[in-house]
Amino acid sequence: MNCGKLTLESMSQAVWYNQWTIKKFEQFLKGDILEVGCGIGNFTSFLTKYGNVWAIDINEQYVTEAKKKVNGKVKIGIGDVEKGNYFFKGQKFDSIVCLNVLEHIKNDGFALKSLYNLLEKGGCLILLVPAHMFLFGKIDKSIGHYRRYNKQQLGDVLKGIGFKIIKARILNMVGAIGWWFASKVLSNGTVGVGKIKLFSLIAPFVLPMEDIIEPPFGTSILIICQK
Structure with a gap:
């Protein structure tokens, strides 16, 4: 079973959450936009209203599926x-x-330097990464995660490369609770459609509170930085 692809397919059902996530950084989308690691295109089509979009992935099967979604x-x-x-x-x-x-990505430091070099001067890198190593568990391992991140440490790495941090915050506390329970307590190795459907029912009522105040922990770290 390809747990990574199963997770991508499951997350394609989280339409509200995907749109909510994009709203967190849409003001920084402009001009020529590159999506790195587009997967099967869950976010790709949403990006087209903000500029001219390029997208890359290392997986040929994912690229083929993403092309079908965006229709040229x-x-x-x-x-x-x-x-x-x-x-x-x-x-x-x-x-x-x-x-x-x-x-x-095993060598994430080199990857970040590559992204820096792909940006125009004044351009923005928008990063969403999994937060908190205490959440690292069976799901992370099964879908190919090398690590989860600390907001301060990742920010320091980005500044060392030459980026200026514009915004850095934790997202999705309710998702983190579910992730911890599924991965640590139930020892699940996948994020199935059933879990995403349950999350999608809860998220619209809970996550808007994060528009007002940053949660103390969450599934993700959003960092926006400028070259």
Whole structure:
């Protein structure tokens, strides 16, 4: 069983959450936009209203599925930020979106430097990564996570590369509770459609509170930084 693909397919059902997430950073989307690690295109089609979108992934099957979803509106191809290889040549971007990807990359430091080099001067990198190593469990292992992140430490790494941090915050406390219970207590290895449907029922009533105040913990860290 491909747990990574199962998770992507499950998350495609979380339409409200995906749109809520994009609203957290939409003001930083402009011009030429690159989505790194587009997967099967769960976020890709949402990005097209903000600018000209390119998208890359290292998985040919995912690229094929993502192309079907966007219906020719996005330039999609193979790209590997860990190796610095892309289907395009010489292109620079005003915004780079990297959502739930960095944790899958062994040499994440090199990947971040690659993203820095792909940005235009003044361009923004939008990162969404899993938060808190205390949440690391069977699900993380099964879907290929090398790590979860600490907000302060990741911010320091980005500043060391040359980025200016514009925004950094924790997201999705209710999801973190569910993740901990499923991964640590139930020892589940996947994020199935049933869990996502339950989350999707709860999220619209709970997550808007995070628009007012940052939660003390959550599934994710959102960092927006500028070159």
